[in-house]
Amino acid sequence: MNSEDFRTYAHEVVDWMADYLDSIESYPVKARTNPGRILEQLPIHPPKNGESFQTIFKDFQNVILPGITHWQHPKFFGYFPANSSRVSVLAEMLTATLGAQCMSWLTSPAATELEDRVMGWLREMIDLPEHFTGVIQDTASTATICALLTAREKKSDFQVNKTGLQRPHKYMVYCSSEGHSSIEKAVKVIGLGSDNLRKIPVDDTYAILTGRLHNQIEDDKEKGFIPLAVVAALGTTGSTAIDSLKKIGEITSKHDIWLHVDAAYAGTALVLPEYRWMIDGIKYVDSFVFNPHKWMFTNFDCSAYFVKDPEALVRTFEILPEYLKTNEGIPVKNYRDWGLQLGRRFRALKLWFVIRNYGVAGLQDKIRKHISMAQDFARTIDNTSDFELMAPVPLNTICFRYHPHRIDEPEKLNEVNEALLGHLNASGNLFVTHTRLNGAYVIRMVIGQTEVEPRHIDETWELICETVELIEVE
Numbered sequence: 154m155n156s157e158d159f160r161t162y163a164h165e166v167v168d169w170m171a172d173y174l175d176s177i178e179s180y181p182v183k184a185r186t187n188p189g190r191i192l193e194q195l196p197i198h199p200p201k202n203g204e205s206f207q208t209i210f211k212d213f214q215n216v217i218l219p220g221i222t223h224w225q226h227p228k229f230f231g232y233f234p235a236n237s238s239r240v241s242v243l244a245e246m247l248t249a250t251l252g253a254q255c256m257s258w259l260t261s262p263a264a265t266e267l268e269d270r271v272m273g274w275l276r277e278m279i280d281l282p283e284h285f286t287g288v289i290q291d292t293a294s295t296a297t298i299c300a301l302l303t304a305r306e307k308k309s310d311f312q313v314n315k316t317g318l319q320r321p322h323k324y325m326v327y328c329s330s331e332g333h334s335s336i337e338k339a340v341k342v343i344g345l346g347s348d349n350l351r352k353i354p355v356d357d358t359y360a361i362l363t364g365r366l367h368n369q370i371e372d373d374k375e376k377g378f379i380p381l382a383v384v385a386a387l388g389t390t391g392s393t394a395i396d397s398l399k400k401i402g403e404i405t406s407k408h409d410i411w412l413h414v415d416a417a418y419a420g421t422a423l424v425l426p427e428y429r430w431m432i433d434g435i436k437y438v439d440s441f442v443f444n445p446h447k448w449m450f451t452n453f454d455c456s457a458y459f460v461k462d463p464e465a466l467v468r469t470f471e472i473l474p475e476y477l478k479t480n481e482g483i484p485v486k487n488y489r490d491w492g493l494q495l496g497r498r499f500r501a502l503k504l505w506f507v508i509r510n511y512g513v514a515g516l517q518d519k520i521r522k523h524i525s526m527a528q529d530f531a532r533t534i535d536n537t538s539d540f541e542l543m544a545p546v547p548l549n550t551i552c553f554r555y556h557p558h559r560i561d562e563p564e565k566l567n568e569v570n571e572a573l574l575g576h577l578n579a580s581g582n583l584f585v586t587h588t589r590l591n592g593a594y595v596i597r598m599v600i601g602q603t604e605v606e607p608r609h610i611d612e613t614w615e616l617i618c619e620t621v622e623l624i625e626v627e
């Protein structure tokens with residue numbers, strides 16, 4: 154493709170992007186396709202000769218787009234959002250154009266120094282103490298792996314990195330029974346084994362029972378195990394339950410255990426001073442992760458990882474072959490040593506664009522509106538006799554179910570709510586997902602999409618009420 158064609162097609166693509174975002178509400182939120190349907194439209198073999206951009210772009214629209222679930226649709230209420238914004242998309246285009254690989258200061262000084270600055274801004278925005286230093290990771294899953302690896306290295310005086318885990322090792326990791334699956338994945342991949350992850354029961358708000366955590370740790374120590382790390386949740390995936398960092402921290406500091414905080418989704422709420430209660434006890438925390446790619450209008454992927462002791466992090470990951478040696482004359486940050494990957498994308502750019510374009514006040518305004526819409530919706534559920542809230546709503550995730558008086562058996566209720574969710578999603582009008590809380594099938598609705606407005610919630614409630622009538626008839 155020559156420069157002239159690039160310019161023409163780039164304009165065409167940007168026009169398409171702007172139209173797509175303007176008309177996104179006309180698409181069914183959840184892709185209407187069946188497994189294999191897209192695959193069968195794609196040639197088995199790659200083309201021998203190059204194809205025109207127009208042909209490829211047409212196929213994008215005709216073959217790929219129908220198989221897309223529209224995560225940026227304002228009525229995407231499933232999982233947690235991966236919300237984006239127009240300004241973030243523009244920055245991503247620039248990132249792709251520069252195509253910089255930002256593993257070292259030398260390989261793109263501006264990328265390193267911008268990351269340094271932007272992570273400082275983020276730290277200040279969510280009111281983490283100054284002793285935290287930030288680095289951008291691809292995902293919270295990776296950040297949690299980094300945290301547990303650093304904990305392992307610190308506890309072993311950096312010996313496991315050298316000699317490997319000696320079997321049988323004695324390390325134990327703790328989280329609540331509502332802890333995210335990425336914690337279990339992390340203990341598996343770093344060689345600790347999922348048998349050595351203790352899932353501590355939760356209270357009726359779905360937060361970890363700290364008394365049980367304490368007893369389990371003491372018990373494990375008596376049996377000769379070495380408690381390595383506790384992963385606390387600020388915002389569990391099921392219901393955004395908030396573990397008490399203060400109570401957990403008192404335990405971890407007493408027993409010299411690493412405290413990692415998984416605030417993947419809810420961490421964004423810390424931009425609001427009225428939510429800083431969530432980090433009461435932050436002084437005990439060793440590492441903290443939250444995802445601007447979930448609820449801070451920064452397109453996937455961008456995960457903010459903060460550590461108290463960057464030297465321990467770097468010592469865990471640093472390897473310096475000859476071909477990576479550089480000489481700047483003064484110490485510089487080489488982010489390749491701050492995580493798993495060598496090659497790194499220039500993720501700081503989109504974060505910089507987003508923070509500057511919204512401003513802190515603009516971000517606060519949006520987050521507050523999301524929470525306020527969710528609180529209103531939760532009140533509607535609570536005030537409607539055939540529905541019930543299934544968990545507290547500290548932020549903007551509402552866990553609810555339909556519970557008409559005539560149905561009492563738990564299994565029947567589960568079936569009815571599964572059917573309700575199926576009907577809602579099949580309508581194409583919205584997308585919600587589910588979880589189980591205490592065995593009950595629960596519909597989760599997360600109100601965190603960039604462009605979501607009260608009218609979207611009103612329409613959704615109307616649809617839920619209509620759909621329930623439909624299920625009654627069946």
Ligand SMILES: Cc1ncc(COP(=O)(O)O)c(C=O)c1O
Pocket residue numbers: 233291292293294295333335388389390415416417418444456
């Ligand atoms: C609480 C929590 N932690 C961790 C993750 C994993 O996030 P990521 O996809 O960035 O690895 C999620 C994903 O939804 C989550 O909800």
